[in-house]
Amino acid sequence: MNKKYCIMDMDGTLIDSMSYWNQLGYEFLRSKGISGDITKYLNNIKAMTLEQSAFYFKECFNLKESVIELHEQMNNLIANHYIYDIPLKKGSNEYLLLLKEYGVNLCIATATDKYLINCCLERLKIRGKFDFIISCEEVGEGKSSPAVFNKCAEIYDVPSTEIAVFDDAFFAIRTANEAGYYTVGIYDEYSSEWEDIKVCANEYFSNWKDAYISFRNGIKSEE
Numbered sequence: 199m200n201k202k203y204c205i206m207d208m209d210g211t212l213i214d215s216m217s218y219w220n221q222l223g224y225e226f227l228r229s230k231g232i233s234g235d236i237t238k239y240l241n242n243i244k245a246m247t248l249e250q251s252a253f254y255f256k257e258c259f260n261l262k263e264s265v266i267e268l269h270e271q272m273n274n275l276i277a278n279h280y281i282y283d284i285p286l287k288k289g290s291n292e293y294l295l296l297l298k299e300y301g302v303n304l305c306i307a308t309a310t311d312k313y314l315i316n317c318c319l320e321r322l323k324i325r326g327k328f329d330f331i332i333s334c335e336e337v338g339e340g341k342s343s344p345a346v347f348n349k350c351a352e353i354y355d356v357p358s359t360e361i362a363v364f365d366d367a368f369f370a371i372r373t374a375n376e377a378g379y380y381t382v383g384i385y386d387e388y389s390s391e392w393e394d395i396k397v398c399a400n401e402y403f404s405n406w407k408d409a410y411i412s413f414r415n416g417i418k419s420e421e
Contacts, residue, residue, distance in 0.1 A: 199401055199413055201362040201380055204297060205350050206328075208308045208315055210366035210386035212294075213322075215284045218276060220388055223251065226272050232259055245342050245369055247309050247334045248272050273311055280314040286322055287384075289406030294327050296410055300417065303354065307346045307363075309334040329353075341370035344377035368394045375399070384409070 210216040223240045239258060243251040252268035255261060261268060297304060305328055308315055312333040319325035332349050339345040351358050358378035365371050368391035371381045375398055383399035384406070385392055396402050403409040 199362050199380070199382055199409075200416060201360060202301065203303045203305075203351075203354050203356055203361040205305055205307045205347055205361060205363045205374075205379070207363075207365040207367070207370065207384075208306055208318075209310055210388060211364055211384045212287060212290045212306075213284050213318065214287050215279070216366075216386055216388035218279045218284065222272065222276050223255075225275055227255070227259075229271075229275075230259065230261060245340050245367075247340050248311060249335055250340065273314070277311075277314055277317075280310075280318040281321065284318055286324070287386075287406060289410060291322075291324060293406045293410045293413070294324065296413060298327055303329055305329050305350050305353070306331045307334075307341075307350055308332075309340055311335070341365070341367065341373055344373050344379075347374055347377060347379060366395075367391075368398065371395055371399050382409070 206212055209219060223243055224236065227236055227239070243254060246254060249265065249269050252272060253265045256265055256268055294304065306315065308331065310333065312331055315331055316325065319328070330353060332346055334340050334346050337345040337349050347358070347363055351361055354361070359380070362380040362382055363374040364382045364384055365374070366384045366386040366389050368389070371383050374381050381399045383395035383402035385404045389395070401412070403412065
């Protein structure tokens with residue numbers, strides 16, 4: 199990776215939050231008294247924003263609350279984890295420090311609520327490393343569309359070919375690839391598509407330590 203602009207995903211990439219997210223739909227539906235086999239519904243929301251998930255659940259289960267109210271309820275279920283206890287993935291902070299040391303510009307593109315991301319970054323004391331945060335809700339599309347990545351490129355005023363996108367989700371890596379971005383896959387134990395990521399991404403790493411070593415070695419080879 200030799201790009202001077204990097205778009206970082208948060209969940210499953212920089213922070214260890216996917217176990218909480220994997221349980222969110224389950225917790226939410228249980229809070230509504232919905233039982234039985236809900237696996238297919240949980241699978242269908244994986245690529246959705248929270249607002250899209252709220253709309254989907256409302257339609258599927260004929261929930262009485264508005265989409266706005268359901269969205270708020272889902273946010274509240276996960277909010278405390280971002281505010282109080284979701285940790286950084288091991289080695290991610292060291293990698294970010296190395297990138298900043300060599301003048302790389304960093305931003306975040308996330309499907310998670312922007313307020314929660316800010317709270318989490320501030321608690322983890324890494325907010326200052328990022329120039330800005332763009333959420334999928336701001337652009338009205340999840341990462342099955344390149345809209346959130348393109349918004350970051352627009353702000354930086356550079357073409358997609360000059361930007362690296364780091365993500366743990368195959369659909370996001372594929373979307374970024376197709377839009378011309380350099381892609382870096384980061385392994386997360388909750389991803390079931392690691393082999394697909396390895397085929398699709400320009401680079402891939404099983405952990406942040408390996409990414410750190412690779413970037414450091416790349417610097418040395420250029421010196």
